[in-house]
Amino acid sequence: MSDHTLLEDALVRLDDAAAHLNIDADVIEKLKYARETTKVRLMIRMDDGSRKSFLAWRCRYDDTRGPTKGGIRFHPEANIDEVETLAFWMTFKCAVMNLPYGGGKGAVEVDPRQLSKAELERLSRAYIQAFARIIGPDRDIPAPDVYTNSMIMGWMADEYAQIVGQAEPAVITGKPIALGGSLGRGDATARGGYYLVRHLAKDLGLDQTLRVAVQGFGNAGQHIARLLAADGHKIVAVSDTEGAVYSAAGLHVDLLTEAKAQGRSVVSTAGQGGHEALAGDALIGVECDLLVPSALENMIHGKNADTVTAKLVLELANGPVTPTADQILAAKGTVVLPDILANAGGVTVSYFEWVQNRQGFYWSEQEIHDRLQAIMEREGRAIWNVAGEKGVTMRTAAYVHALGRLAEAIEAHGTQSFFTS
Ligand code: NAD
Numbered sequence: 001m002s003d004h005t006l007l008e009d010a011l012v013r014l015d016d017a018a019a020h021l022n023i024d025a026d027v028i029e030k031l032k033y034a035r036e037t038t039k040v041r042l043m044i045r046m047d048d049g050s051r052k053s054f055l056a057w058r059c060r061y062d063d064t065r066g067p068t069k070g071g072i073r074f075h076p077e078a079n080i081d082e083v084e085t086l087a088f089w090m091t092f093k094c095a096v097m098n099l100p101y102g103g104g105k106g107a108v109e110v111d112p113r114q115l116s117k118a119e120l121e122r123l124s125r126a127y128i129q130a131f132a133r134i135i136g137p138d139r140d141i142p143a144p145d146v147y148t149n150s151m152i153m154g155w156m157a158d159e160y161a162q163i164v165g166q167a168e169p170a171v172i173t174g175k176p177i178a179l180g181g182s183l184g185r186g187d188a189t190a191r192g193g194y195y196l197v198r199h200l201a202k203d204l205g206l207d208q209t210l211r212v213a214v215q216g217f218g219n220a221g222q223h224i225a226r227l228l229a230a231d232g233h234k235i236v237a238v239s240d241t242e243g244a245v246y247s248a249a250g251l252h253v254d255l256l257t258e259a260k261a262q263g264r265s266v267v268s269t270a271g272q273g274g275h276e277a278l279a280g281d282a283l284i285g286v287e288c289d290l291l292v293p294s295a296l297e298n299m300i301h302g303k304n305a306d307t308v309t310a311k312l313v314l315e316l317a318n319g320p321v322t323p324t325a326d327q328i329l330a331a332k333g334t335v336v337l338p339d340i341l342a343n344a345g346g347v348t349v350s351y352f353e354w355v356q357n358r359q360g361f362y363w364s365e366q367e368i369h370d371r372l373q374a375i376m377e378r379e380g381r382a383i384w385n386v387a388g389e390k391g392v393t394m395r396t397a398a399y400v401h402a403l404g405r406l407a408e409a410i411e412a413h414g415t416q417s418f419f420t421s
Helices: 008-016 025-031 081-097 116-132 150-164 190-201 220-229 251-261 281-283 323-332 345-359 365-390 394-411 417-419
Strands: 036-045 051-062 066-074 102-109 140-144 211-215 232-241 243-247 274-276 289-292 312-314 335-337
Touching: 008 025, 008 081, 008 323, 008 394, 025 394, 036 081, 036 116, 051 066, 051 081, 051 140, 066 081, 066 150, 066 345, 081 102, 081 345, 081 394, 102 116, 102 140, 102 232, 116 150, 140 150, 140 345, 190 220, 190 312, 190 335, 190 345, 190 365, 211 220, 211 281, 220 232, 220 251, 220 289, 232 251, 232 281, 243 281, 243 289, 274 281, 323 335, 335 394, 365 394
Parallel strands: 066 102, 066 140, 211 232, 211 289, 289 312, 312 335
Antiparallel strands: 036 051, 051 102, 232 243, 243 274
């Protein structure tokens, strides 16, 4: 694990990128701090009649390029450092993809598995009651993140509509299709990463059947396993909070998704279809070509990075590789496709949802896939070229690419030299 806060680690990447660009000092001064972070206590009535309070946050990190955009996480270990860091990453992610957004994020410190469905609905609505003045279709647009889903987004959109007295579907993305959600949003994060790997496979020397290990088997992890398996790649290992399963011949993805749909761990499939149980910690070092961290931050760190055998790491999770692990992987020649590019398919289709809500005209699933693929390939190729030209990692290249766009927008308000000449 790193000794630094998550935000301090994230800012290392900003400094690395700035060293490759001729940008004004104002830009770094602006991007070093979150613009606005609000903390509240949500009080809800529990099913047993008692009242319980939960800490909640919403951060708008930077809005120079447009309204802030970012998911809401429900997690027992959520904290302000994590929220601000996730919002910082969103700022860069939206710039990487050239979406007209800044970066934001929200969270509630809660283990949603301890709540009944009715309590979960009350908590989701309480979040919007607390933050209705901060969010808005032109101000700050939430979306799902870890342990939140489309139904929760639907409750939240409904609560916002009741507060403002009219339907405002563009206030939140990742909604159910019937409530103004977009086709193709469900698997967009994984699909974006999948298009990226497919596009760069030849350049990476990985134009063959891949052995894939997936850490975390939620939205991102399940969809990437399904998409890659459908192309004939072998999913050799997957994990969730309870452990991992392994099969050199390839796991049966349908057995795994069925287990998750029934509320069971992937480990419950051990013994079926050649699946063997494995310690969760061992997944990072499993023999494979492609490792897909799809759980939480800091999963590949100074103590386990050396065990990675994969030639390619696709960061579907946000922040799964610490800066120390980055150096170890780079020295081994492992290529990391960084989170701000690799998992940006989610926010890109969220952007499509927002556009469709605002224009009141909806696209087909194929149109969504085609537009997503075009953007992933365009930005992935541009970052690949920056990495080649500057001789840097894909992560530094992605930050250079995004920082160039952020700097252009910040500098357009005038820099020190403009005001003193
Ligand atoms: P999710 O809640 O659907 O799934 C998370 C999964 O991670 C669960 O299967 C959980 O069991 C597993 N997990 C948690 N801790 C683990 C551990 N220590 N070891 C192994 N597995 C563990 O969440 P999600 O939406 O799939 O998000 C996963 C990651 O992807 C997060 O970092 C999130 O920020 C990122 N992400 C998600 C989206 C999206 O659209 N869903 C978009 C961009 C980034």
